[in-house]
Amino acid sequence: MDQGMATGSDNLLSAVVPLMKLLCLTVIGLILAHPRTQIVPRATFKLLSKLVFALFLPCLIFVHLGQSVTVDDVLLWWFVPINVLISTAIGCALGYIVAIVCHPPPQFFRFTIIMTGFGNTGNLPIAIVGSVCHSSDNPFGPDCRRAGIAYVSFAQWVAVILVYTFVYHMMEPPMEYYEIVSEENEIEEEEPISNASRPLLHEAEWPGMVDKETTHSKTPFIARVFMSISGSSQNTFPDIDFSEEGGSTAGPSSPKSLRCFAEPKVVQRMRVVAEQTPIRHILQPPTIASLLALIVGLVPVFKAFVFGYDAPLSFFTDSLEILAGAVVPSVMLILGGMLAEGPNDSALGIRTTIGIVVTRLLVLPLVGIGVVALADKMHLLIEGDQMYRFVLLLQYTTPSAILLGAIASLRNYAVREASALLFWQHICAVVSLSFYIVIYFKLLSYV
Template identity: 60%
Template sequence: MGESVLFALHKEVKSGEHAISAILPLLKLITVALFGLILTKVQLVPKATFKQLSKLVFVLFLPCLIFTDLGPSITLYKIVRWWFIPVNVIISTTIGCILGYMVALICRPPEELFRFTIIMTAFGNTGNIPLAIVTSVCHSTDNPFGSECSENGIAYASFSQWVSVALVYTLVYHMMEPPLEYYAIVNEGGEIQEVPIDNSRPLLVEAEWPGLEDQETEHSKTPFIARLFNSISRISNRNVPDLDTVEEAGDERNVPDIDAIEEAGDERNVPDIDAIEEAGDERSENNPISIRCLAERGMVRKIKIVAEQTPIHHILQPPTIASFLAIVIGVIPAVKKFVYSSDGPLEFITDSLDIMSEAMVPSVMLILGGMLAEGPNQSKIGIRTTIGIIVARLLVLPVIGIGVIYLADKWNILISKDDQMYRFVLLLQYTTPSAILLGAVASLRGYAVKEASALLFWQHVCAVVSLSLYMIVFFDLLFSYI
């Protein structure tokens, strides 16, 4: 009886320690963010200063952090063992898309914001926020993850960034295209008149994509894909009769019976397709086979055009380049020793980069505080949809994430049970609010900028509570049961 009481008391003490270890890192980050909020509110620091600070984070502080922590940790063997980290980003995004689709069906946002609802639910922040949380957790010497907490945690969080960036510049970029009905007004003459777009950009746009105006292209603010494929639909649906009906009707328009021609060997009524195409046969416009072939050829050509218009080259941003460089150097032992070794010739450069990397976390949190100080913009997405996205993204998805990681662990997909930081980073990928980069993409496409700003504001406010709750749950699971 006495042993049971002592065991229960010991368990309570351990749970309390886990709660403190989980909450304190978040309190540190919130305190830094409050400084940014206060500086913005009392106008001690202008908004332009935060924009310049965000550029420093993007092109200097964050790449330095990734390069100095990922490079020493990575090896070819570890790349093979860490394969589940990028896969987990794809899994969490897929589950998020399903949840977002359910939210859109249940909450019924305005029709032009249906895709936007799915995107804001699906794509979480897998960059700055996980890195800030890991750094804050590892800042204490008595952290539960051991002496290599910071090095391993930043390496794991950095290793997944390239997947998120690739998804944003391909899938998200096209899904955030302005809907055709929302963008254009079709008058009686069939001409398209553009609707004026509000180009005002809140601070959140600059938080993860500075210099956004330089990234705009000819079609970035137009429903390019919708207009491109709308012409295919008109071609394929115009004057195209049902082939089965034509055959059953007995060819009233002098269309020969192909089977009969083949049996009889009649070569007189078989048209030369190449000759028709070269001569521009006017009758091909009424030929359903020709029209459908034309639509199919046009479809392939336009898919190629869409691929050319996809800004995949933007993936090569400073943080992504730093990740690639760190991986390349890390997997070559001789080069790795030359760059990262304490007695290597370039050790003084690595130390300088390490010093600059320490400014990354406080800068990011100051920018976040400045972003929240602007407050939520007016949004026509509706309170019901806003609540639905927040609940799905911050409350439901983390629970599903716990189940995914638990099953992956049971199926021996994850690495050794001793590395709890690996599991912690995987769990964080399900827990963060929507990526701030989504607001930047919305501004780039000229679509739902105010709605993105409002949603990101409320998600980050609510994430203070949800992250605190799930951090306690994660620590309790990682150090009590797993």
């Protein structure tokens, strides 16, 4: 245990005060963006969001991850990205239970699973870590901020890959309800939506996501590939051209070709789906910054040249660090601007909404405590590093990722439901985060 770990009432203050700081920033953003005041227009918040995404956040990741990471650290930190997979898997399992128990409308069954399972593993944890470490008497020691941001950044690439693969396909419009879902959004699509009028939710965490449309992004593509579409559905969707289906050189009389005929078709369909998966978009500024930080940090010659008081490029990294300081206030102001737009009407149902919020914000953190405690007993975690454990616990505690709103818009599926659910989750997260961070501080003080 770190000697600086606070106890008693100091422990309580150390947990609550950082969240109060973040809450103040969020309220300021809400006031500035509220429709009644309009002190700062929505377009300004969108520009700020792009600055965070393309400049401030990459600077933060590069500076803190690059300075902290070494070859030995990569071998020690392996559980951080694995924990993202574990928390997502457990969250999706709980989301499936929520969907079974709460009986959402059938077209939102997969949506319920995703919104329960996929939490915010990037901007919000970085803001919480930055706020916790802001004071000199923080409970995690002098290297609190750098280590915490390095841990969070090290796990971001896993979350990005999950978004562009698993989440992207899970948020596909259900084929049997595709016409219903499309009709609900027809009125909105009659007039082209400009960037200025688009809800801030779609640009709040990953600007430009909704502009990455592919040919089949708004259709139930996987269902079309793997299921036979007949009747009226055939008129709704154009045929998918499998150009290589007839390209086999094996004759029809070949026993081997007859025996293995089904397998190539399955493989072919998997290939078509893989080609339509927008995995190429993972190389965005934050991901590129993470890769550069790892390259520089893992090569001692590069690291000595870029980081350190006597490094030739120290003036450059100092400039990046100044820019990185804008991440936390900017992220919370953007969140306030998003909340100022209020919740949209939702067809999800009150029971399902409450089920997702309670499971995501109250039940999943309890499971996370058990997972991290078990990993600690199995000696999978870094000995004596309380910030390491704190970041692992945060991965179970945050509300659903704001990025899911952009994915919903990209897939044209449950857009209003995502907006409403994210709004209520972030409102309730003020209480749940405060409650669990107090618990985490108490638990970590006795480790």
